[in-house]
Amino acid sequence: MSTMVEISATMVKELRERSGAAMMDCKKALVETSGDFEKAFEWLRQKGVAVAQKKSARSASEGLVVAKIADNGKTGSIAEINCETDFVARNDEFVQMTKELVDLALAEKVANAEDLLSKSIKGAKVSEFITERIAKTGENIIVRRVSTVDLGGKHGIVGLYVHALGGKMGALVAIESNKDLNGTSLGDMAKDLAMHIVSAKPQFVSRNEIPADVIENEKRIEAGKADLAEKKPEMREKIVQGRVDKLLAERCLLDQPFVKDPSQTIAQMLAKKGSEIGAELKPTSFVMFILGESEA
Secondary structure, eight states: OOOOSOOOHHHHHHHHHHHOOOHHHHHHHHHHTTTOHHHHHHHHHHHTOTTHHHHTTSOOOEEEEEEEEOTTSSEEEEEEEEESOHHHHTSHHHHHHHHHHHHHHHHHTOOSHHHHHTSEETTEEHHHHHHHHHHHHSSOOEEEEEEEEEOTTOSEEEEEEEOTTTSOEEEEEEEEESSOOTTOOOHHHHHHHHHHHHHHOOSBSSGGGSOHHHHHHHHHHHHTSGGGTTSOHHHHHHHHHHHHHHHHHHHBGGGSEETTEEEEEHHHHHHHHHHHHTSOEEEEEEEEEETTOOOO
16 A cells, blocks of 8 residues: 555545545545545445445434533533433433533533534544444434533522533523622532423523513414403403413513522522522523424
């Protein structure tokens, strides 16, 4: 075998496009076959790498939701990584891969899946890293969505919860404080709040976030219900407002009954905790991923 053949970037690129294999594998294949394109393609097929592209078209609805918080507690990243079967999702190598990807997302404060795929890991782009794993597992693997919550220099803490039964759902929540917490331990409270989000599935932090058109739509729906048809206009309006207020409260984190103590709302729980430590606490944003759930 000759090793003197010059392997150009164009050759590597063309082989990658045909095979779906990683750039490093394509270059190695061309070196091993002295630059013969067809033999290089066959070499990749023999190694099981070239089939990755075909597998990438297959449905991937299993997988894991993984998340991690920075050591300072002020930044957190969450990701949904999909595969085809629960068997692969439980595989140690797949689990390790998801941890490595969320570690990278956290370190780079990645905003979305496209951003993560463009980053580098272990000497290759994440997109190439995934292609290699597809070839190795024999299943399609997709970085479906990624998000990072960051306090941006403000006082507070980020809460994290991933459901223990299988890693199928998880949440991050940013909790801001009006003062430095001075090492005050709020980790358990922040985790409880993230757990509440996974359980109660709010859509908004507070009513101030709800778009006016959403509120008006709910009013139209309630006003058109048959049981109000015979009511006087002023009575109908009052009933509609009451019903809409109840519906909106169910969707807002601060108005929801705390899952660990339904006798108090989330707002009341935070106010109580804040008074204990002498600070004002307020959630400012959250992210919740449920495996396979359609994005809004």
